[in-house]
Each structure stands twice: as structure tokens, then as C-alpha cells.
Amino acid sequence: MVNTILLHWLDWVVIAAYFAGIVSVGLFVSRRVNKTEHYFLGNRGFSVWLILGQAFGVGTHAEMPVSLAGAVFQSGYSAIWYQWKNLFITPFYWLLGPLFRRMRRTTLGEVYEDRYGKSMGVIYTFFALAFFSFNMGAMLKGAGKLVSVAAGEAVTPNTVVIAMTATFLAYSLVGGLVAAAYTDFVQSFFIIALSFLLIPIGLMRIGGFSSIQSNVQPEMLSLVTPGDIGVFTILMLTINGLVGITAQPHMIAAIGTGKDERSCRIGMTYGNFIKRFCTIGWAVVGLIVMVLLMETGDVLADREDAFGYATRELLFPGAVGLMIACVLAANMSTCSAFTVDSGALFTQNFYRRYLAGNRSDRHYMNVGRLSGVTVTTLGVLFGLYVDIVLEAFLFTETISAFMGISMLGGIAWRRANRYGAFMSLLVSSTLFFWMTFRDYGILLRWQDWNFGLSMLAGFATLIFVSLITKPEPKTVLDAFYERLHSASCFDDSTGKEKLVTKEGHDLLIANLFDLRLNQGWKVFYGRFKVDINGFIVASGVVIGLIFLARGILLLP
Template identity: 30%
Template sequence: MTSLDYAVVGIYFALVTALGLSVSSRVRSPDDYFLGGRGFGKLLQTFAAFGAGTGSGDPVNAARTVYTGGASGMWSVMYWLFMTPFYWITAVWYRRMRHVTLGDWFVERYESPRLGAAYATFGVIYFVVYASMLLSAIGKVAAPLIGATLFEIGGLSIPIEYLLVPAIGAVVLVYGLAGGLHAAYLTDLAQGICIILLSVLLVPFGLMEMVRVFGGPESQSSLLDGFTLMHEQLDPSDFQLFGGADSQFTVAYLTVVVLLNLAGVVIQPHFIATGGGSAKSEYDARVGLVVGNLLKRLCTIGWVLVGLIALSLFGDDPLLIDDPDKTWGIASARLLGPGLTGLMLSCLLAALMSSVDAYMITGSALIVRNLYTTFIDPDASERRCLLVAKITGAAIVLGAVAVSLTTMDVFAQLQLTWVIPVLFAAPFWVGMYWRGATTAGVWATIAFGAIAFFILPALGQEVSLVGLVGVDLSGWTANSQETVQLAETVVAPFVVMIVASLLTPKNSPTTLDRYYTKMRTPVDPDPQTDKAKLEATIAGEQVCDIQKLFPNTPLEFNRPTRTDAVGFVVLCVTCGLVIGLAKLVFSLGS
């Protein structure tokens, strides 16, 4: 990188910090800090969902898996597309909960502050692991862009990530601690624009380089020529959206990954805010969540093109063969000129910081509400709660920095984030829709998941439910075995949760009536009106606006409204169009 590149990165850091500090005066209470007063409209909710859901690991992982497996590698990121229609429904959940954290939900639904504390512990661990993955991705990109080492002391070479990763953490802390969620959302708006820019920045330069390297003197300098030459350099199988039996992303594997993440995404701790809980209204929550995530899906197409370009130009590069995680970084370093290289690094930093700031604030909310004020200082003042929030938020970021600097395997860290949420996924889904879900059932499910999916594997012992019933997987391909293992990870906790709940004491009918009535009462954008309407409905003075789909049963599915049904169908069609667009783009020049 040149002096111009460093200047671009410095200007970016300064602008983001100033933007975050500019709203610090709006933070007067923990509710302002954690949820911005629940006053965000469609625009900020859109870029909050887009920013929190799009980290530096996404383009890095997409480019890596495409480099190693062709266009089918796009599903390492694009699998989230199939969850978008469900977001139209789940966004309403988070707003109707009227909670600050998902730990609060476990306390209410299962009448257990200890479950809230357990969820808070899970949430903090999840944030540290996920944020560390994003920081590791920056390390993988920064090394090719800046150089493997930045400086030497006494003959000792210091890797660039040991300077850059802590610097990123420091900037996030400055504006996040000052302005809370409002600062995070405002910076997410600016950072979202940067993320969109990075998604398209490399493509034209890569296609023109394709023309220069492979086209010959008679070639025209057009982007379409670049697509044509890319098809000539690669095998047709490299452009297939779904790989064959030897591919990592087969249809079966992708299906299981989608189901696993659909089960787990709803209990990602930051979803209480970015998933709709901080929005003014239910409709703002819905539009923000689905549009923000659709923007990410469109950006993914650009990331996949970068991977295909890198595979065409640098397919035999020993650096990439040795470490495919560096695909995006090497492509950026070799295709971009002075100034643009710094802009690319700034855009990747934007992708990282727009996620980490949300994790920091939501994680601190979990600690304050579900650990500190519940078990340590129930009478803590708002000022003391804000102080604890800022201290614990800083600890989360510092923890992620530490894990990142000791673990630099981006895809392995991503796969770990797929599995961690299974501890609380089944209790959430079952508790949302079945009155029979019990507190003891939740503890049994958590214990089972911890032992089967974490403790025993750490001891070198794998538990296979299929193997227990006599199915021999030894002759199956590695991918098929992993597919079965992931399927077990999805199904087993739900079985444990349901069986354990059938065998243990039920929760209080009064608590359950109040909770499910609340979830059938739409939110009024005015807080005072909403509170009065909710209390009147719970007291029986007003009829619920939404009715049960299965009356007189313990199943608590709400009857879908016209908005529910139309939105879901439209989004299903939209998902098909996105896949069609990807296929069309990848076929250009064929």
C-alpha cells in the first residue's frame, strides 16, 4: 500500500468515529443505549440488518470457497437467501416481545432468571467467536494488501494483523461506547454504502485484467470479453450453482445447512435489535430486515465473481493453494491501484465494524440485564447500568481481538458459529409455538447439546445417532458423513426438548396466557398507547387482534394475516429471481 492508501484508511477511521460521537448526546438511559429508544424507521433498520449481517468474513469466505470449488462455493454465504421469507414473520416476533434482550424472553417464557443468565453467557461466547472470525478475515486480507509484515523489531517480524486488528477494535469501542445502538446504526448506514462498493469494485478491474492476460492483441477492451475469456480458462463445472457428489456444497448438504441455520438464526443475540426489536413499528421491522438481507444476497453475486476471476487468473498461485482464505486479499492487491487498495481495505473494515458494533452493544445488554441487575445489583441506577454496559462491551471486543490473534482459520470459525446456536434453538422454536414446552425441558436440551456437540467431540469422541441404530457410514464420502452429522445436529435437540417437556412439570398457565396474548397483540408505534392497549388485552378488556390458528389446543400458531401471506409468497418468488440473476451473470460470455 502507498501513502495515498494509508491516507484513505485514516480518513475512513476519522469519519466513522466522528459520525458515532455526533450522536453521543442522545444516550440518556440504558434503553437509549441498547435499543435507541425503539425509534428507528425503515432506512436505518435496513442498513442495520445489512451491516450486522454482512461482515468482513462474508466476501472472504465466498471468494475462498469459489476459488476451491467453483461457483457452487457461493452457498457458503448465499444459503442465507432461503431464510429471507421467514424473516418477514420473525421480524414481528422481536417487536412484539417488547424486550431488550433475548435473555429477557427466556426469563418470561420459562419463568427462569437462571435461563436468562445461561442465554446471556451463550450470547457473549457467540459474539466473541463470531466477531473473532470477522477479525481473522481482515487479517487474511490485510496481509496481501499491506505485506506479510509491517515492521521488524530486533529481527522479529510482526504480522500486520497484530497492529490492524487491535486498531479496529479501538475505533469500534470509541464510537460504540459513546453513542450506543444509535451510533452503531448511523455508522452502519455509511458502512453499508462501503460494503456495496466493495462488492462491485474488484469485478471490472478483474475482467479487464482477464482481457490483458488472456485476450491477445486483437481483443476488445470490454467487460463482456472478460467474461468470455473467463469461461475459456475454467471448466464448465466451475460455473455450476450446485456441485456434484465430490463438491462440498451438494444439494443435500446445502439443505441441511439451511435448516441448521434457520433453526439457529432466530436466537442469534443481536436479532432482538437488528431483527426488528428496535424498529418504530412492525412494518418497519419487517421491511428493514428483509430488504437489508436481500441487499446482502445481491452483493454475494459480486463476491462470487471475484472468486471466479481469482480462480482464472491465479489458479496455480502457490500462495492461494497454501491458504485460500487469502483469495480476496491477493486479488485486491494485484488488481487495484494506489488509493483504490486503501479504499478496498476501508470497505472491508466497514463490513467488519458494522457487525462488531452491534455485537458489542447487544452483548453488553445481555450482561447488564440478565446477569448484573438480576444477580449482583438489582437496585443499580441507570448511570451504573450504563457504566457496566460500556465496560462489558469493551471486554467483548477485546475478547474477540484476542481469539482472532490466536485463531486464523476463517471457514472453520464460520462453521463453529453454525453449531453454537443449537444449544438454545430448539427451546426457542418449541417455546414459541407449544404451551407444553417446560423449563426442565430447556435445561435437558442445553445439557444434551453441550455434551453431544461440544464436550464429547473435544474429548475425541463423536456421537452418531445414525450409528446407534446400526447404519454404517464408513463407506460414505466425507461430505455425506458431514451432511448426516449436521442433520443430527438439527433434529436431535428438538426430539430431546419435546420428550423432556412431556415428562416434566408444566409452566404456570397464567404466565403462558399473558405471554401468548402479548404475542398476538400488534405493536402500536406510540409506546404509551401500546402499553395501555397491551394491558387492556391481557386483562380481557379488549379482544386480541390476532387469533390462534388451532383454537382449543396447546399449539400457539397465530392465524396468518393477509400481510403475512402476501409478503411470504412475494419473498419466495424474489429468492428465485435472485438465484436466476446469479445464474444469468455467471453464464455471461459462455
């Protein structure tokens, strides 16, 4: 068994100081937040650095190093694909980033209403609120597990969940997205550093990469194995990520709030590449723990204790506290963003439209705060219930993928309509949960074949039902696609939006069925120049990361 070693007093001092510091940052930048546009969206004027920080910070949670290090510890290096499932689609983020800005809405619920009508807007709102609750629960429980193990189980995971929630609510209710964005940016630097802090210390402890090569079976060091993670599983995880991210409810706030499309593109793409880079570090930690346990004879009660065990065993007093504080702070800022986003969804898509349509701006901001707290409370309850963080993470991603069928279809295909959108969600989700319950007797389980068949059925249903039912009104479609075809940016001198008329800013995804390839390569490249150039560069980064992940294990 693992010996119980309580945190050093210096660790507690560091944790307390860090919590106080991050709350102070959040409250300091919240001073001028006094209207809904600022509270929910930061006036759509965030710099590329803040979008980078948001994309990395909001997309990187404490459950990720916890779940991935645990998965690698149990299944081998190929388990990196549980987090790298979005690696191959990261270049597509260059294409998706400007779409979220061009939607010019506060929430994706409003986008669904624009595209498919009020009923689909309401359905999306309830889906999004459930997504936030499940995701916050998974994040909070992941952080709770890490702290509990690192502290020698001096505190329980559920105690950590409750303490974290009270802390991030302290500044999110005041500063909204502005506070979340700035705290995310600050935390990003520490998460990068601390994702790799364990590695040199761990390698010195076990004798370098050569010790991993000699003690771990070769098949456990493969990036692709015929075991838990095969090529088909990677393909399904990739589709899960590509389709699902278009419907994840925090994307407009996290990505679409850049001051121009360049900020959105760079922030979304390279903020996530930073996360992919850190993922290599988390995977290596899992391998280090494999060898470390062989030497010590310790036994982990839960595979997801691996990262916390490494933190406690390898880091010195003070550094353990810093690691814990940084990971928790990153989670708190992410949960803060989710609190704000869920409040915006309820306020804009339900309360303002159906319950109280003529109230003051301050009234709606207060409703957003209260509804955000309610969704957060549901997330806490889920976090207290869930035991397997990785399964909870994949569960939330899968729900968004089924919703993403209609979002991606609605952007790329003009003929998609509300009937096809609703039926695609109903068929794909019903089929998936039926097959999962049939095979495992539970609903909280992701399996590649079940997911693949469900996605295929969902897309087929969207196409078939849309074709046999009446299309959306032409005026509605024209207004929707006019926004998607119009680039704009925030003008600092006037404080307002201005159109960008320069050639090369057409979007491939929004014009998927209007590429005009018959006009030749020159015309095609001229229309989509920004999309094409950025996609090629990002694809090169993907190749580089794969070579890095493989090559790092060959080091002495």
C-alpha cells in the same frame, strides 16, 4: 509466490480519512445518549432505513467476502452456499421480524427467562456472551487477513485486529446502539458498491465471463455439485440458519428496535436480500482469482487470501485504501453493536438481577460499557488464535442453532418447558461435539451429517422431555403469548407505544398450533394477511436471485 507490493501513500490517506470520518459520525449521533433505554435499544424508534442498514451492516462482516471468495476459489461456484445457506429461509424473516419487536425486552436473555425461568435465562446469557466473543474474533481475523494481503503483508493480521478494536471502542462506548445503527447505515452503501467494484475491473483483466467458462472446469461452475457442497449440505446449512437466527443474541437490538412492525419486517428481510445479492459478487471474485492466478502463476499460501489478493492486484491507488477502509468500517460498526449487546446482556440478565438491583440508570449504563469491553477483549483473544475464518463462522452459527431449538420451540409450541429446553441444548451440543472430536480430533469443525443428527436429537429431546415433565405455569405462558399476539408501534406524537388493532397482523409462527384451518381459507388469510403476502413476494425474490447467480456466468 505472490509478489509483495506495499500500499500506496494515497491508500493510507484514504484509510486514515475514512476512519476519522466514521468515528466522527459515531460520536456526533451519540450526543443525546444518556440513559440505558437509548444506549441499548435506541428507544425502539429506528426508521425502516436504519433497520435495513442494521440488518445488512450487522449481518455483513469482512470475514464473509474473505471466506467465501476463498471457498469458491478452492471448491468452485457451489461454495456460494456457505453464505447462501440462509437464502431459502430469507422469506421467513418476514415472519420473524415482528416477533423480535413483540417480545418487548432488551435482550433475548430476558425472553428466555420469561419463557423458561431464571435458570434458562442465565444459561442463555453465558451462551450469548460466548457467541459474541467467537463472532467478534472471526470478524476481526477475517478483516485482518484481508488487510494484510492487500497491504502486501506490510502489517500482520493480528496488528489489524488490535487497531480495529481500539477504533470501534472509541465511539461504541459513548453512543451505544445509536452510534452503531447510524454508522452501519453509512457503511452499507459503500459495502454494496465495493462488493462489485472488483468485478468489472477483474473481468476486463482476464477477458470477461467467457474466459471463466473456457478456463474453469464445468463442474466448478455448478451451483450444486456432488463434491464439497451437495444438496444435503445445503439443506443442513439452511436448517442451521433458520433455527439459529431465532437465538442469535443481537436480533432484538438489530431488528426489534424498529418504530413499527413494518420497519422490522422490511429491514430484516430486504436488508438480508441485499447481502444475498452482494454474495454473488463475492463468489464471482473467487472465480476471477482462479483465472487470474492461472495467468500470473502466483500461488496463494491460504485460500482465504483470495479476496485480498484481488483487491491489491485489480484496484488502483486510493481505491485499494477505500476498499479496505469500507470493509473494516463495516466490521467496526458490527463489533460496536456486539459490544453494546453483550453489555446489555450482562447488565440486564446478570448484574442487575443478581448483584446490584437498586442502582441509578447511569450506573447500569456504565456497567454495560465496562462489560461490553470485557467481552470484546475475549473476542480479540479468540481472533488472535483462530486461523480458519470459515470454520469459526460455522462454529458460532452451529452453537446458536442448538440454542435456537428451545427458542423456536418456545415460540411455536406452548407445551415446551424448561426441562425440555435444557435437555435439548445438552443433548444436541454434546452429541455434535462428541461426533466431531471422534471424526476429526478437534471441536472447531462443521460437518453436515453430524449437525443433522444432533439437531434431530435436540428437537426429539425437547418434545419428549417436555411431554413427560410438568408444563410451565399458565400465568407465565399467558403473559408471554399475550405479548406475541399484540402488535404495536412507536407513536411519534406521544413518544410511547400504541397497540395496532387492524386485522391481518396475527403471526403464523406464534400461532403454528392454532391456525384454525377448519374455519376456511378466508378466515385464515384474514388473520395472517401481512405474513402471507410478504412471504410470497420474498419467495419470488429468492427465485430471482438464483436465476441471476446462474445466468451471470452465461454472459460473454
